[in-house]
Amino acid sequence: KDLANAVAKACYVINAAPEMDYLTLGNIFKGLAASGSWGCFDEFNRLIPEVLSVCTVQFKAVCDALRGRSSRLILQGDEI
Helix, strand or coil: CHHHHHCCCCEEEEECCCCCCHHHHHHHHHHHHHHCCEEEEECHHHCCHHHHHHHHHHHHHHHHHHHCCCCCCEECCEEC
16 A cells, blocks of 8 residues: 555555455456556455455456556456
8 A cells, every 4th residue: 555655556445355256356356457546455365265266367367468568458258
């Protein structure tokens, strides 16, 4: 959060809850990617393993797009 502040980037803090599913996390990733904001995820250990597994695939898709300097990203069937 401090680094985002230092480089003038918006940073959203998300507190994970056991009720969150992969669709919820996908929507969070899509929103962060579309806005160019950073995310700070707290209490990720509270998520169930199945959701964490899908979350890593979603996060990898975002990282691969950033690494490849792609101007678009496909996440959960939506183009961002």
